[in-house]
Amino acid sequence: MYRYFTSESVTEGHPDKICDQISDAILDAILEKDKNARVACETLVSTGLVLVAGEVTTDTYVDIQRIVRDTVSEIGYDRGKYGFDAENLAVLVCINEQSPDIAIGVNETDEKEQGAGDQGMMFGYATNQTSVFMPITHHYANELARRLAYVRKNDILEYLRPDGKTQVTAKFSESGEFEYFTDILISTQHAPEITQENVRKDLLKYVIKEIIPDKYLKSDTRIHINPTGRFVIGGPSGDSGLTGRKIIVDTYGGRAHHGGGAFSGKDPSKVDRSVAYALRYIAKNIVAAGLADEIEIQASYAIGEAKPVSIGVDSFNTSKIPEEKIIKIIEKHFDLRPKAITDYLKLRDVKYKPVASYGHFGRDDLDLPWEKLDMADKLKVYLKKEVV
Numbered sequence: 001m002y003r004y005f006t007s008e009s010v011t012e013g014h015p016d017k018i019c020d021q022i023s024d025a026i027l028d029a030i031l032e033k034d035k036n037a038r039v040a041c042e043t044l045v046s047t048g049l050v051l052v053a054g055e056v057t058t059d060t061y062v063d064i065q066r067i068v069r070d071t072v073s074e075i076g077y078d079r080g081k082y083g084f085d086a087e088n089l090a091v092l093v094c095i096n097e098q099s100p101d102i103a104i105g106v107n108e109t110d111e112k113e114q115g116a117g118d119q120g121m122m123f124g125y126a127t128n129q130t131s132v133f134m135p136i137t138h139h140y141a142n143e144l145a146r147r148l149a150y151v152r153k154n155d156i157l158e159y160l161r162p163d164g165k166t167q168v169t170a171k172f173s174e175s176g177e178f179e180y181f182t183d184i185l186i187s188t189q190h191a192p193e194i195t196q197e198n199v200r201k202d203l204l205k206y207v208i209k210e211i212i213p214d215k216y217l218k219s220d221t222r223i224h225i226n227p228t229g230r231f232v233i234g235g236p237s238g239d240s241g242l243t244g245r246k247i248i249v250d251t252y253g254g255r256a257h258h259g260g261g262a263f264s265g266k267d268p269s270k271v272d273r274s275v276a277y278a279l280r281y282i283a284k285n286i287v288a289a290g291l292a293d294e295i296e297i298q299a300s301y302a303i304g305e306a307k308p309v310s311i312g313v314d315s316f317n318t319s320k321i322p323e324e325k326i327i328k329i330i331e332k333h334f335d336l337r338p339k340a341i342t343d344y345l346k347l348r349d350v351k352y353k354p355v356a357s358y359g360h361f362g363r364d365d366l367d368l369p370w371e372k373l374d375m376a377d378k379l380k381v382y383l384k385k386e387v388v
Contacts, residue, residue: 001176001316004167007137007253009145011219011356012075013162013189013234015241019043020250020356022050023243023265025071025107026064028353031089031267033060035348041095041265042243045236047083053094071353076152105208108315109132114339116271120259121322126287127294129178131372133284133328134362136178138253141168142359143211148180148188152208160190163234167224182214184208185224200225209256230381243339250360251276254294264356268347271301271338277340277370280361282334284371289379293318299336307339321382329382331343345369 010017021044028036042049050068051299073086080088126133144166152160167185172178186203203225244262245255248254261272268274279297286295292315299308311330313323330336336343342348344371354366363371 001170003172003174004136004182005135005172006167007141007233007255008165009138009249009253010143010161010166010169010246010359011081011149011164011188013149013164014246015045015163015236015239016243016245018072018075018077018236018245018358019243019348020068020246021075021353022068022071023054023120024352024356025067026052026062027265027267028351029062029067029196030056030058030060033062034058037268039265039267039268039280040270042130043265045084045239045241049090049092049236050109051092051094055097056095057097063092063094063275077235082161082235083233083262084235088301095305098267113306113337114269115304115306116338117269117303118271120261120272120303121259121298121300121305122271122275122279123251123257123259124276124281124283125252126280126283126296127255130289130296130361130362132364133287134359135253135255138255138359139362140181140212141166141215141253142362144168144184144207146358147207147211148186148203150368156206157202159191159194161191161234162164163231163238164188173265176201179216181212182218182234183222183224184212184217186226187226187228187231187371189231190226192232196226196229214285218295259298263360264352268342269338274338274341274345274347275299275301275336277334277345277347278334281345281370281372281377282330284378285373285375286326288373288376290383291320291379292331295319295326297330306339308336311336325382329379333378359370 008237023041026033027043039056040091041054066093069086077084078086084370121234127135128214129136132137148164151157165187168181169183171180171182190199227245243264247258249256263273266273270383283297286292294316296314298312300310311327313326315323
């Protein structure tokens with residue numbers, strides 16, 4: 001167990017997160033009209049430019065140009081002085097159909113059920129460290145980022161601009177118990193006329209003190225706010241962005257493994273997305289049932305095959321029953337075939353753009369099917385020794 005552990009988050013105005021939101025906004029628009037569409041959409045942004053590329057198979061039409069501009073405007077880039085303006089962008093679109101070689105493995109026929117669209121491994125994780133079953137560092141990093149956006153959008157701190165990052169470092173005891181936060185870091189884009197002193201004073205009052213409980217801070221906790229002293233040039237004018245480049249921010253802040261596949265812009269037939277959601281759902285219900293205090297689940301797939309090649313479990317020595325038994329419980333109660341996951345989590349009815357920023361997991365502000373605890377009571381029975 002780490003004695004010190006750090007997680008970061010970014011705001012919706014970060015260049016990479018702009019891309020994730022555009023990709024998922026396009027996905028949402030297509031799925032709203034065509035539930036069976038196949039979408040793999042990626043976005044790149046730079047100064048004055050948005051490039052949308054990927055593979056889409058659908059019978060419907062959506063106005064990608066309008067979706068891009070609306071998304072950028074909603075984020076807050078609606079003025080030329082921000083260096084990135086929704087109505088003054090070059091929007092390029094390069095979309096093709098899904099490869100027929102991939103479609104062979106994914107298409108369901110009378111003779112064959114839907115298989116995985118690619119090989120790979122996915123992970124799900126949960127811990128009782130917080131009420132939302134997320135690592136405490138990542139939970140508070142995300143909450144700080146959300147608060148940063150809130151004070152900007154609600155004109156509490158009018159001088160803030162959309163780009164920003166947060167980071168939280170926690171100290172743990174030798175037995176793994178959380179003690180306190182040693183470092184809180186916020187970097188936020190701001191108007192040029194605001195002083196570093198004002199930014200620091202306001203973020204302490206309106207962001208950090210509103211999110212971090214006093215009991216989690218000590219006299220030696222270090223507060224870092226805009227460490228370079230200035231953050232005026234931000235967003236795509238300061239750095240390019242790309243869909244899928246914040247996969248650790250999207251998941252567990254580095255506390256759990258990651259299979260490497262991004263989520264945004266992918267319809268639920270892509271196991272990178274659907275299986276990661278299913279494994280989070282399973283892990284969360286296992287921890288909520290008391291079978292383990294912390295658990296990570298891995299599943300791996302072969303392209304074109306429906307059932308996982310393997311299922312693995314690591315409870316970090318916190319399980320109340322053998323890990324081999326937990327694997328059997330998973331196999332008995334949870335169907336990890338891609339189409340089954342999509343059906344029982346109703347993944348074609350989900351709006352994905354809201355989870356494209358501030359994390360896909362631990363979101364108590366959204367009604368997400370993979371965050372439900374509807375299996376926890378059923379799993380509690382396995383705490384009884386006589387139940388196998």
